[in-house]
Amino acid sequence: MWRLLSHVLPVSQNVHRRIDRVSPRCQRCEQENKFEVHAFFYCPGSRAVWFGSNVGFRVEELPLEINEAVRHIVQNMEEDDIRCFAYTLWELWKERNEAVINKKRFHPHKVLQQVRNWLMDQNVQIVQGSQKRAPQAYQYHRHGWQILIDASWDNTKASGTTNLIYKGGNLVAMQIARHDLNDPFLAETIAMQEAINHILNHMQIQPHEHVQIFSDCFNLVQAVNEEDMQFVQSWRTQLSIQSIIQQVRDMGDKITVHHIAREAIGPAHELANWARRSQQNYQGPPNLIRWPSIQQARRLHTGFFQQVEEAPP
Structure with missing residues (x-):
């Protein structure tokens, strides 16, 4: 300049x-x-x-x-x-x-x-x-579900995705998968899509319970919340985001998607890296023998929710 x-x-x-x-x-x-x-x-x-x-x-x-x-x-x-x-x-x-x-x-x-x-x-x-939409207040649902998602990608198109699934702040399940995807934005999108599919297919959500998904990818959160895909070039990414938007609509006020600082989802990122490098998948309860580092992520503390940024909502 x-x-x-x-x-x-x-x-x-x-x-x-x-x-x-x-x-x-x-x-x-x-x-x-x-x-x-x-x-x-x-x-x-x-x-x-x-x-x-x-x-x-x-x-x-x-x-x-x-x-x-x-x-x-x-x-x-x-x-x-x-x-x-x-x-x-x-x-x-x-x-x-x-x-x-x-x-x-x-x-x-x-x-x-x-x-x-x-x-x-x-x-x-x-x-x-x-x-520009005014930021909405974030509210922690003590008895609801919280899902941390993240993805890892390299220029060989290898990628890994992770969902850490919490109930009332306690880690109850994990979902880790390996993929071959064209770009990092698509990897983040697939991670969110896998999380929502898991919610719909495997969770018994009670009428009073709320689901909150946390991602450090601001543009993905914006695309879903604002139904705005101005940053999206890949047709596959567009289709995946459209599917997410429709699923969020169908769930009404039971689900919200939030942007959060990268530091808050460190364990999810570590596991996404593991999936990308090992080419292995995992789904089930937390396995502390296989991943001892998960011990520090067994519970979401107050500090975690303080890192939710002023992004839609």
Whole structure:
């Protein structure tokens, strides 16, 4: 951002000012490039990126001077939106360089996918303006069910999922599975889907009991609670989330999905790693002989519930 606003990035116009023989025309679209903002916003490939981005603004309304354009965009943004905007600029610049220097095709969807991956890694909430929903108060249901879910994934597409199932804060069952999945977001989604299927098929939920599912994947929690899949690219992930949304609807107010700090679900993550590496599955009561570390996770204490973040609900 500093280099961009200081006019030192080597876009065609800046290079032309120093070396006359270099054409000021855009090296991607060959249009007359009379202003620096063209490379990042007005070039057709850049327009396509912003059209598909979560950062909302109208390119045609931007001033032609880059500092004024950036000021126009960020003036009413919150911090997370500005971070997303800046990271999108960075990925757009890298893809532009691949097109100009290495003569590769410019792919707007690649830029957007890189930004979505970063958002999932950072657990950044990007919700525009009035669409942002006020956080709802979290309430611990003492006699209900609590389910901690997590997933582990590596670039061989191997993944593991875990559900730690509690009744009134006491660990009563575990479900661990190994999969081959295309991306980490899909792995988190499958972990939640497995948890809900287990609830429906194996638990006898009483009329007065409530089920609470805890995940450290903010975008998954948001997608389920807001029924918003703006981050979801994989068709399989979309189908799985749609299935989860329908199951949550069918259960009415008996089930809620919550975002929680990673530290709170450490044991679930350790077991997901075990499933991914060992290629083994397990379902049943806690096995302290097999996993002695589960001893420290036998009960959910007050500190656990204090780590529920202000996310839908």
